[in-house]
Amino acid sequence: MYDGPQQEVFLRVGEVDGVIYLDRADDRGRVVEITADGWRDIANSQARFLRPAGMLPLPEPERGGDVKKLRKFINTASDDDWRLVLGWLLAVVRPRGPYPHLALHGPQGFGEIDDGTKC
16 A cells, blocks of 8 residues: 555646656546657546646637737737746746746736737
């Protein structure tokens, strides 16, 4: 009972042998496997996940997206600021810290898109 193998358990994001796994938490138990070569949706992974009752499933991943489309929703003052936001987005998928802290601030109306649409 106490001499069996131990395995680390993750919450949403985990890493095993240099491969990152993102738990989709759907009813089919699918996980996104992320390597240096890309990503793929798999049914079984080497990572084991804890799924609390309130955890909702992530949407179906799609290939061919363009992160530049996200920029219109995030008003950054410069290209350098946009690169910092992208760096933060990549870091949130890392299974271990340290993690950067994202602090957003601005005046009233700061969340409006260029065409006047509010976020």
